Amino acid sequence: MALIFGTSPKATVRAALGAGAWRRVVAVGLIGAGLLGGTVPAPVLSDTVALVVVDVAAVAKGYRASKLMGSSIVNDQNERIGTLDDLIIDQERVLFAVLQVGGFLGLGGKLVAVPYETLVTDHPGGKVQLPGATKDQLQKLPEFKYG
16 A cells, blocks of 8 residues: 555555445444443443352242243133233233134234233133123233334
8 A cells, every 4th residue: 555645644545445345344343332432331240140059848838930830720610711811910910811812723813911910720621711791801901012
């Protein structure tokens, strides 16, 4: 590369690299400067993790969410009124059950949300029960849409 006298070093490098390569060099430089001297504080990481010993017998009595998904929802007359589609949780517990109601083989139905506490998960036959509910009542609930 020959030096071009009377021009700035930036112009010399730009002429040698070409406009496209120069843009890449500038972009990498800006990213590197942001990583090295940015104003965003780095998170403080702890050297320890608090582990809690759990009672595995108590855990074994619970229900796996993956096994509940797709379960039939029945009412107290053992009529199939929907399918468990999803569970909405927060940091502490399960908040809502999202049910697929209506339709055929998952097509043409709609999703509705009900409080999780209203479900009975220990119903015989592996079904999940929603006591007192009917297909018509569930169809009249507002449609649930993921946000």
